[in-house]
Amino acid sequence: xxxxxxxxxxxxxxxxxxxxxxxxxxxxxxxxxxxxxxxxxxxxxxxxxxxxxxxxxxxxxxxxxxxxxxxxxxxxxxxxxxxxxxxxxxxxxxxxxxxxxxxxxxxxxxxxxxxxxxxxxxxxxxxxxxxxxxxxxxxxxxxxxxxxxxxxxxxxxxxxxxxxxxxxxxxxxxxxxxxxxxxxxxxxxxxxxxxxxxxxxxxxxxxxxxxxxxxxxxxxxxxxxxxxxxxxxxxxxxxxxxxxxxx
Amino acid sequence: xxxxxxxxxxxxxxxxxxxxxxxxxxxxxxxxxxxxxxxxxxxxxxxxxxxxxxxxxxxxxxxxxxxxxxxxxxxxxxxxxxxxxxxxxxxxxxxxxxxxxxxxxxxxxxxxxxxxxxxxxxxxxxxxxxxxxxxxxxxxxxxxxxxxxxxxxxxxxxxxxxxxxxxxxxxxxxxxxxxxxxxxxxxxxxxxxxxxxxxxxxxxxxxxxxxxxxxxxxxxxxxxxxxxxxxxxxxxxxxxxxxxxxx
Numbered sequence: 001x002x003x004x005x006x007x008x009x010x011x012x013x014x015x016x017x018x019x020x021x022x023x024x025x026x027x028x029x030x031x032x033x034x035x036x037x038x039x040x041x042x043x044x045x046x047x048x049x050x051x052x053x054x055x056x057x058x059x060x061x062x063x064x065x066x067x068x069x070x071x072x073x074x075x076x077x078x079x080x081x082x083x084x085x086x087x088x089x090x091x092x093x094x095x096x097x098x099x100x101x102x103x104x105x106x107x108x109x110x111x112x113x114x115x116x117x118x119x120x121x122x123x124x125x126x127x128x129x130x131x132x133x134x135x136x137x138x139x140x141x142x143x144x145x146x147x148x149x150x151x152x153x154x155x156x157x158x159x160x161x162x163x164x165x166x167x168x169x170x171x172x173x174x175x176x177x178x179x180x181x182x183x184x185x186x187x188x189x190x191x192x193x194x195x196x197x198x199x200x201x202x203x204x205x206x207x208x209x210x211x212x213x214x215x216x217x218x219x220x221x222x223x224x225x226x227x228x229x230x231x232x233x234x235x236x237x238x239x240x241x242x243x244x245x246x247x
Numbered sequence: 248x249x250x251x252x253x254x255x256x257x258x259x260x261x262x263x264x265x266x267x268x269x270x271x272x273x274x275x276x277x278x279x280x281x282x283x284x285x286x287x288x289x290x291x292x293x294x295x296x297x298x299x300x301x302x303x304x305x306x307x308x309x310x311x312x313x314x315x316x317x318x319x320x321x322x323x324x325x326x327x328x329x330x331x332x333x334x335x336x337x338x339x340x341x342x343x344x345x346x347x348x349x350x351x352x353x354x355x356x357x358x359x360x361x362x363x364x365x366x367x368x369x370x371x372x373x374x375x376x377x378x379x380x381x382x383x384x385x386x387x388x389x390x391x392x393x394x395x396x397x398x399x400x401x402x403x404x405x406x407x408x409x410x411x412x413x414x415x416x417x418x419x420x421x422x423x424x425x426x427x428x429x430x431x432x433x434x435x436x437x438x439x440x441x442x443x444x445x446x447x448x449x450x451x452x453x454x455x456x457x458x459x460x461x462x463x464x465x466x467x468x469x470x471x472x473x474x475x476x477x478x479x480x481x482x483x484x485x486x487x488x489x490x491x492x493x494x
Contacts, residue, residue, distance in 0.1 A: 015392075022274030023382060025264070026305075029273060058273075108384075110391035110398045111405075135270060135384045135392035137355075144357035145262075145382035151357045155412050158358075159424070160405040169404065169423075176419065177406070 008129055009037075009100040011091065011122060013109040015136025016051055018233070020212030021058025023137045031134060032060055035102035037094050039067040039087075041114045050233070051104040057214075067091065067101070071114050080117075088121030095122070095129055108138035112162070112183065139235060140181040143208035147218050149239055151179050157242065163188045163235075167195055174199065178242040186232045193222050196238070204241055209234040255376055256284075256342040258369060260356040261349050262383025263298055265480070267459030268305025270384045278381060279307055282349035284341050286314040286334075288361045297480070298351040304461075314338065314348070318361050327364075335368030342369070342376055355385035359409070359430065386482060387428040390455035394465050396486055398426050404489065410435045410482075414442055421446065425489040433479045440469050443485070451488055456481040 014031050017023030024032075032038070032055060040049040040062075049068065069087035074080060094101050109115045110133060119131050140160055144151045152158045156178040161169060163182040170192070173180045185192055185207065196202050202222050209217040209231045219225055261278050264270030271279075279285070279302060287296040287309075296315065316334035321327060341348050356362045357380060366378045387407055391398045399405045403425040408416060410429040417439070420427045432439055432454065443449050449469050456464040456478045466472055 015388075017272070017382075020274065022277070023272045025270045025272055025384065026276060027267070027269030030269070108388045108392075110388055110396065112399055112401075113397075116397045116400055131395075133392040133395070135264075135389045137272065137382045137384060138388050141262075141355045141357055141385050142382040145355075145380040148378075148380070149357065150360075150363045152359055152407070152409075153363055154359075155409050157409070157412060157416065157420075158407040160399070160407070162399075162402050162404070165402050165404060172423065173404075176416075 006128060006130060007098055008126070009095040009098050010130045010132065011095060011101050011103065011119065013103045013105055013113075013115045013119070013131075013133040015105050015107065015109045015134055016054045017137035018107050018139040018142045018211045018213075019054055019216065020142070021054055023142060023212055024054070024058060025134065025136060028134045028136060029058075031102050035100050036063050037065055037067065037099050037101045038062045038104055039069050039091055039101050040104040041071045042068045043071070043073050045070060049104070051106040054106060055104060067094065069118070084117045084121045087118055088125055091118065091122055092125050092129070095126070105136070108136045109133040110135065111138050139183070139211055139233075140237070142211040143235055144237060146211050146216060147206045147208055147237060149206060149237055151181070151237070163192060167191060170195065174201070174238065174241050176242055178240065180238045180241060182236045182238070184232070185234050185236050186230050189225065189230060192236070193226055197222070201238065201241055205236050205238045207234060207236050253375060253377060254345055255373070256345050256347040257377045257379065258338065258342060258366065259347065259349050260352055260360075260362045260366070260378075260380040262352050262354065262356045262381055263301045264384035265354050265386040265389045265458045266301055266463065267389070268301055270389060270459055271301070271305060272381065272383060275381045275383060278349050282347045283310050284312050284314065284346050284348045285309045285351055286316050286338055286348050287351040288318045289315045290318070290320050292317060296351070298353040301353060302351060314341065316365070331364045331368045334365055335372055338365065338369055339372050339376070342373070352383070355383045356380040357382065358385050386430070386458055386480075387484065389458040390482055391484060393458050393463065394453045394455055394484060396453060396484055398428070398484070398486075410439060414438060417442065421448070421485065421488050423489055425487065427485045427488060429483045429485070431479070432481050432483050433477050436472065436477060439483070440473055443469070448485065448488055452483050452485045454481060454483050
């Protein structure tokens with residue numbers, strides 16, 4: 001498609017991977033180096049950003065005129081939509097000046113990321129804005145590498161669920177898929193461990209916390225998990241189940 | 248864990264992403280630059296390698312003493328195992344000289360990759376070998392970025408299946424997951440298109456061929472697909488189905 005020269009800056013989502021700055025792609029790194037305004041999500045004004053910390057660990061500093069954008073961790077839909085709209089307006093102000101914006105994303109931009117909401121709100125305000133996603137290493141794949149497990153081979157099927165969808169859906173996935181990845185296990189850790197025990201598949205599960213960050217932990221010991229709990233950036237990979245498994 | 252100094256070289260899987268050399272991670276690129284022996288899979292002696300081509304497009308050349316390893320595209324299990332064993336022996340010969348080997352992988356090393364087989368065979372021959380996987384951008388995520396679709400948000404669930412698992416399993420995934428990615432659609436393209444039509448979800452599907460390669464195509468037109476067919480490195484992303492969808 002012919003691309004018309006636009007007077008607006010471009011909005012680029014830079015997927016940084018889940019934690020190790022070495023997992024940033026070359027294209028992502030180049031976008032960071034070349035873009036004069038970065039934006040990143042924060043939970044409240046003045047809070048730190050997990051995404052920004054990945055880049056800082058890599059040795060890059062944000063440009064002077066950058067945008068911490070507030071995405072509060074609330075469930076109230078109206079409050080969320082207001083926050084996204086506000087973030088979109090702030091981003092659009094920069095884009096309307098003809099300046100490009102690089103939005104920093106932990107993990108991958110197409111996968112449980114705030115960027116989707118922001119992009120839709122920006123597009124709603126100004127459809128002419130050019131939006132690009134640079135893909136990245138997503139946490140299930142990074143965690144598999146760190147834990148030394150294979151997610152899928154041959155005719156195997158992989159299911160990725162937020163652990164908060166409920167035990168019924170998790171059970172169903174464990175019945176039908178050879179590998180199941182459960183994201184965000186923290187709020188349901190106790191019932192999840194009980195479920196794995198009930199099904200007799202504790203040894204099929206490995207938990208990975210903050211993959212690629214200096215604090216990264218790989219945990220297979222369920223007693224330790226039950227005692228110590230996990231960071232909110234934790235997932236479980238359960239292999240060898242479904243039609244190939246023991247359950 | 249304390250790591251004892253080993254006299255063997257290290258075996259590192261370098262996940263290159265599915266096609267764009269810009270999607271190689273910084274850690275992967277560094278491993279390529281620093282490792283004096285690369286290995287890559289080929290279908291037969293003298294054949295080209297999709298993985299190697301990604302690196303060549305990025306501007307790196309393989310070191311002089313590199314290893315094209317033959318992994319034939321056959322279904323016969325015994326023939327395959329023989330090929331993996333032969334590849335493992337060739338790789339081990341280099342590692343036993345104390346030289347490191349970087350194994351090139353298109354996509355991600357934990358996901359439908361030949362590396363898992365090779366690593367297991369090498370470990371079977373010599374358990375002391377240190378094996379590392381550098382994770383990469385996997386094709387479902389890269390394809391989502393290229394096609395401009397979101398794979399999962401909030402409480403959504405994602406299923407990734409080889410399209411060759413059969414229509415029953417595909418139907419089942421479409422019933423229960425908000426997003427379904429079907430890998431390797433080429434051999435079942437016709438029945439798959441019929442299935443999507445039957446379910447009335449043609450508009451939910453986007454096909455991505457060779458994501459990130461110069462020949463990359465994003466196809467939403469099913470008549471065009473039926474007429475022209477697809478490359479063997481093609482997948483379909485079907486969004487907005489499952490409990491949220493129309494079907």
